[in-house]
Amino acid sequence: MEYVIIGNGIAGVSAAESIRPIDREGRITMIGDETFPPYCRPMISMVLEGAVGSDRLPIRGADFYERLDIRPLLGARVSEIDVDGKTVITEKGEAVSFDRLLIASGADPRPIKAEGLDLKNIFFMRTEAHVRGMERALPDVRRALVLGGGLVGFKAAYGLMCRGIEVTLLIRSGHPLSMQADAAAGKMILEKLTGRGLDVRTGLAVTAFSGKGRVRQAHLTDGSELPCDLAVIGKGVLPSRSFIPRDHIDLDLGVLVDDYLETNVSGIFAAGDVAETTDIARRSRWVNAIWPEAEAQGRIAGMNMAGQKIRYGGSLSRNVIRIFDTDILTAGIVTPESDAVYTAIQSKDPLYGTYRKMVFREDRLVGAVLVNRIEQGGVLTALIRSQMPITIEKERLLDPLFNVKMLMKQ
Amino acid sequence: MKQIMIHPERCVGCMQCMAACAAAHSRSGHLFAATLESPLPKPRIHVGSGLWEEGFPNRCRHCDPAPCLFACLPGAIFRDEKTNTVRVDPDRCINCASCAMACPFGVIRYHAVPFRGGKKVVAVKCDNCIERQGRGEIPACVEVCKSGALTFEESGEAMKRKTDAVSRSVSAGAEGTELPEGFSLLRAIKKARLQLQERR
Numbered sequence A: 001m002e003y004v005i006i007g008n009g010i011a012g013v014s015a016a017e018s019i020r021p022i023d024r025e026g027r028i029t030m031i032g033d034e035t036f037p038p039y040c041r042p043m044i045s046m047v048l049e050g051a052v053g054s055d056r057l058p059i060r061g062a063d064f065y066e067r068l069d070i071r072p073l074l075g076a077r078v079s080e081i082d083v084d085g086k087t088v089i090t091e092k093g094e095a096v097s098f099d100r101l102l103i104a105s106g107a108d109p110r111p112i113k114a115e116g117l118d119l120k121n122i123f124f125m126r127t128e129a130h131v132r133g134m135e136r137a138l139p140d141v142r143r144a145l146v147l148g149g150g151l152v153g154f155k156a157a158y159g160l161m162c163r164g165i166e167v168t169l170l171i172r173s174g175h176p177l178s179m180q181a182d183a184a185a186g187k188m189i190l191e192k193l194t195g196r197g198l199d200v201r202t203g204l205a206v207t208a209f210s211g212k213g214r215v216r217q218a219h220l221t222d223g224s225e226l227p228c229d230l231a232v233i234g235k236g237v238l239p240s241r242s243f244i245p246r247d248h249i250d251l252d253l254g255v256l257v258d259d260y261l262e263t264n265v266s267g268i269f270a271a272g273d274v275a276e277t278t279d280i281a282r283r284s285r286w287v288n289a290i291w292p293e294a295e296a297q298g299r300i301a302g303m304n305m306a307g308q309k310i311r312y313g314g315s316l317s318r319n320v321i322r323i324f325d326t327d328i329l330t331a332g333i334v335t336p337e338s339d340a341v342y343t344a345i346q347s348k349d350p351l352y353g354t355y356r357k358m359v360f361r362e363d364r365l366v367g368a369v370l371v372n373r374i375e376q377g378g379v380l381t382a383l384i385r386s387q388m389p390i391t392i393e394k395e396r397l398l399d400p401l402f403n404v405k406m407l408m409k410q
Numbered sequence B: 001m002k003q004i005m006i007h008p009e010r011c012v013g014c015m016q017c018m019a020a021c022a023a024a025h026s027r028s029g030h031l032f033a034a035t036l037e038s039p040l041p042k043p044r045i046h047v048g049s050g051l052w053e054e055g056f057p058n059r060c061r062h063c064d065p066a067p068c069l070f071a072c073l074p075g076a077i078f079r080d081e082k083t084n085t086v087r088v089d090p091d092r093c094i095n096c097a098s099c100a101m102a103c104p105f106g107v108i109r110y111h112a113v114p115f116r117g118g119k120k121v122v123a124v125k126c127d128n129c130i131e132r133q134g135r136g137e138i139p140a141c142v143e144v145c146k147s148g149a150l151t152f153e154e155s156g157e158a159m160k161r162k163t164d165a166v167s168r169s170v171s172a173g174a175e176g177t178e179l180p181e182g183f184s185l186l187r188a189i190k191k192a193r194l195q196l197q198e199r200r
């Protein structure tokens, strides 16, 4: 059996690790753009922050490929999949044939349209190489501009602030992390950040960057100028799918997969940030580009590629964000669109700095926001996942003393 | 292999297990000295209360497969196969709380531990008192539990004891279950008190 895995991020790595114990003979080839050993992508922001060195990034030993008897093709980008010929072709023209293929190419930063993007010190923040570039630039940086208040933009801003750099964050909506947090939690985050000196501007975009060789100013849509000697573009990510033939493989925003993480083409699977799965809370297709889902999808896809039939229960958006002394945990639907379908309850305790919100669809929990005292977040997440009817008073879930026992039959 | 078993129906909510656990994971290992330490030792077993304020000792189940282990971003959570214990490597842990979202029992906490100067905040959970077991001692929470809510035994034996108790309780002329009456009485009192409060 010839297994080919495109991408050596956590989805690809987990897939390889679950194929190998089931099929000891099959040949596994991993094609990956990045040459760094398998690493913890979310941790790159901690490298920027200065909390850890990049030597702490790898999550598997240098012997990973050897230990699992994997043929690595690193520093190679797949440019084409020949579905009928069961072959993938790299940019360098190398052809690798497969019986089972996993597309685990992750996501790429969403590009922006602006002039002067070729200037030095304008970065995306997706790979360890990006952060290495930023680290090299840091000694000469006094003022930085971060575009986008999503998870990455926010983490970039936080990391730069920790380095003592003056940061301006440009965001479209009224508060950062509008995809992750509801308005109330978003406002609490915003207050924390501005309280520590972050300059936040909303409703503005960059039209151009200028400078001699390296960036010096950003020109904004309201005609104003902002001095900056480093800029980070954090306007979200898009599934990395340019090499996927849409006339053969069904695509929406991501690669569409069934409950077994297989695409419409038998033998071709997808997992991780590139895959579009069924979202448990939303009950619709969704790209949940988060680490734990990439890990689970890779693991399950790998088992299915090796001939087992393991069902993937669907994905759930969730995140924990820790800034200064505040923790924010969110899961599922946090800002319901319709009052007819969803009911939300919330509580706030200014003394402890806590805020909690639960979103229900009928008697099922579909979303939760916890600001501080987040320890029971896993119980709530499990409730959203299982879609178990909530038979106790819903307000109980808002109680900081809520625990799993309260859900058990007496 | 012996494991810690929880029998919540016997928990009276005295929280002695919490104090013993914190002391067992302190620098000194002794309760009184532990109260003076920095970082202040904290328990890894958490006595909460159910809907009727019944005691509920909650600790890591060392699940297999373990959701926290899969969700861990830096790969700091691992299984110690010999003792079947899910452990956190404080050196690798980045305090991201990804495991907080994964644990369906809500038993992971985040604070400093006596590790490298005791400044680093990390994920902390029950480690089955591996160190104590290495010295031939039983887990601290079990040692201190007076009501039998925590036992340390082979899981097969515990299962058999429970099955026997059930079969005794359904056979003719049986003396009832092995649970002494005091436990159900305590429970009934707590419940009645809450119900009275509600009615008021």
Ligand SMILES: Cc1cc2nc3c(=O)[nH]c(=O)nc-3n(C[C@H](O)[C@H](O)[C@H](O)COP(=O)(O)OP(=O)(O)OC[C@H]3O[C@@H](n4cnc5c(N)ncnc54)[C@H](O)[C@@H]3O)c2cc1C
Pocket: A006, A007, A008, A009, A010, A011, A012, A031, A032, A033, A034, A041, A042, A043, A044, A045, A076, A077, A078, A079, A104, A105, A106, A107, A125, A126, A127, A151, A152, A155, A240, A243, A271, A272, A273, A274, A289, A290, A291, A292, A294, A319, A320
């Ligand atoms: C700064 C930052 C912070 C984050 N924080 C969190 C967090 O706190 N919690 C969380 O859950 N998630 C977080 N994430 C998201 C998380 O990192 C991703 O969800 C996860 O890494 C996805 O894994 P993956 O394997 O699907 O894709 P990736 O990690 O993107 O790996 C895909 C790999 O495939 C390679 N590739 C792409 N196209 C090709 C091609 N054509 N040929 C060959 N190779 C190719 C890529 O170079 C890449 O190495 C964060 C991400 C970033 C950038």
